[in-house]
Amino acid sequence: xxxxxxxxxxxxxxxxxxxxxxxxxxxxxxxxxxxxxxxxxxxxxxxxxxxxxxxxxxxxxxxxxxxxxxxxxxxxxxxxxxxxxxxxxxxxxxxxxxxxxxxxxxxxxxxxxxxxxxxxxxxxxxxxxxxxxxxxxxxxxxxxxxxxxxxxxxxxxxxxxxxxxxxxxxxxxxxxxxxxxxxxxxxxxxxxxxxxxxxxxxxx
Numbered sequence: 001x002x003x004x005x006x007x008x009x010x011x012x013x014x015x016x017x018x019x020x021x022x023x024x025x026x027x028x029x030x031x032x033x034x035x036x037x038x039x040x041x042x043x044x045x046x047x048x049x050x051x052x053x054x055x056x057x058x059x060x061x062x063x064x065x066x067x068x069x070x071x072x073x074x075x076x077x078x079x080x081x082x083x084x085x086x087x088x089x090x091x092x093x094x095x096x097x098x099x100x101x102x103x104x105x106x107x108x109x110x111x112x113x114x115x116x117x118x119x120x121x122x123x124x125x126x127x128x129x130x131x132x133x134x135x136x137x138x139x140x141x142x143x144x145x146x147x148x149x150x151x152x153x154x155x156x157x158x159x160x161x162x163x164x165x166x167x168x169x170x171x172x173x174x175x176x177x178x179x180x181x182x183x184x185x186x187x188x189x190x191x192x193x194x195x196x197x198x199x200x201x202x203x204x
Contacts, residue, residue: 041187
């Protein structure tokens with residue numbers, strides 16, 4: 001990596017950090033998002049870490065299946081209720097049950113849920129929302145975004161990197177709740193690979 005790109009990365013990372021941490025000018029414009037550097041998130045989570053030649057993160061099918069078990073049980077109870085009430089020949093009720101079962105099962109059976117969501121190795125990093133893998137040398141900054149706008153906090157991984165074809169810095173963002181690795185451990189692995197590949201970009 002040439003010195004010019006290294007300096008551009010450093011300058012852009014500092015600018016981005018200042019922008020993300022900037023507070024709204026008025027008290028009623030309270031931000032619902034919190035941005036934390038992956039190195040600060042990763043420092044809080046050091047268990048379940050295993051050294052390997054590649055880190056693969058996918059959709060947590062087992063946990064999603066467990067979460068859906070309650071809805072399957074409700075549908076089964078509904079089926080028994082229909083049978084007990086003597087409405088077994090009511091086609092509309094059975095259609096409703098089938099539709100509910102389909103709504104629950106469809107997200108679990110999508111092909112995209114079986115694909116690699118995040119891939120980290122010596123050559124670079126890849127996130128499903130990206131067109132191709134990117135070298136660690138081109139990474140300018142990485143954050144975990146905590147979105148507090150809903151009833152529960154949602155977590156997103158943000159990777160900002162230099163795109164050689166566009167000659168500009170690009171941001172990719174992906175929702176990381178529901179994956180087979182918690183967001184803290186994802187942040188820890190990102191820092192591990194940054195260190196292992198010599199990515200020394202820091203934000204002051």
